[in-house]
């Protein structure tokens with residue numbers, strides 16, 4: 001599986017992520033030309049060599065009116081609304097997928113800003129993160145992700161830094177409130193470095209693209225990218241990106257089959273329950289036509305190696321079969337985690353599945369049923385209410 005691993009042990013900002021991903025490409029220069037061809041108003045992308053702690057990497061220089069970020073902060077602030085950003089982005093010549101990614105990243109930031117400043121999403125002003133250079137960073141990362149097209153993105157725990165940061169709002173604690181909000185539920189740490197290592201834009205990009213957060217998996221690395229930040233610390237201030245292959249996430253599963261033509265419906269139901277209790281992953285029955293024109297039932301039982309013996313015994317004990325057929329299969333699986341959100345109707349758990357470029361969330365049936373019964377709603381209505389609250 002094509003895997004991108006991002007080491008954020010010195011945090012992440014939009015320009016660092018852009019530079020690290022750019023280094024993974026066979027021809028970074030032509031990609032920079034492609035970024036400039038987008039003609040984001042007043043923006044110019046330039047990649048430059050940067051050496052930190054003796055390590056060579058790329059620094060992504062984004063200039064707006066010929067000035068780099070930092071040079072213009074605290075001099076003139078753009079006070080952009082989400083609608084202004086959507087307007088700028090709608091004029092970019094990018095695919096629908098990239099366009100959606102850019103807006104989803106801004107939604108993350110907007111939601112955080114809204115929560116932190118206590119105003120509705122439609123009323124928030126982006127200060128620094130609404131400037132053209134931030135839009136450029138988000139656009140560049142979304143385009144690079146589409147170009148690299150990993151099946152999964154694994155991100156290390158994020159080093160956010162400590163101390164305080166000067167920004168348009170005044171002096172804020174590190175992680176900045178918007179960053180802290182965006183990174184809720186993601187492993188982060190403050191560490192010893194005095195400074196802001198992860199910015200709101202970096203945090204939102206990581207959250208949007210990460211399939212999961214954790215250690216580097218076993219992988220055969222094909223390319224490595226060093227995306228340098230602007231500040232200098234004792235440790236090399238970079239995001240390190242690894243692109244390579246990981247083993248497919250397959251697991252071994254047994255498929256057990258047997259046919260019976262002399263069990264009642266009640267006995268079949270009881271056997272099915274007993275097989276689940278014995279640890280079968282799945283049990284299903286199919287009506288079949290058997291010898292001597294007898295209608296019968298095919299039992300199909302899936303189980304892991306660990307439960308194999310007890311499931312075989314249960315199948316013999318609770319059915320009338322005198323033989324069981326067995327197949328050992330490779331099963332491709334998505335990573336699954338159970339998470340939860342607090343809603344006005346109570347806590348709702350959901351299953352998050354990821355891998356193979358897929359990310360999917362599904363609310364737990366029991367929680368939905370509980371709310372539906374209490375409120376007198378259908379399951380569809382419960383899902384609608386939860387989604388509008390998010």
Ligand SMILES: O=C([S-])c1cc(C(=O)S)c[n+]([C@@H]2O[C@H](COP(=O)(O)O)[C@@H](O)[C@H]2O)c1
Nearest residue numbers: 126127128129134167176177178199200201
């Ligand atoms: O732009 C806004 S509104 C903004 C909000 C906050 C909050 O935490 S609230 C913080 N900041 C700071 O601005 C820069 C932006 O860096 P990006 O890389 O995200 O463009 C950063 O220092 C933030 O802490 C801005």
Ligand code: NI
Nearest residue numbers: 113116169178
């Ligand atoms: Ni803010």
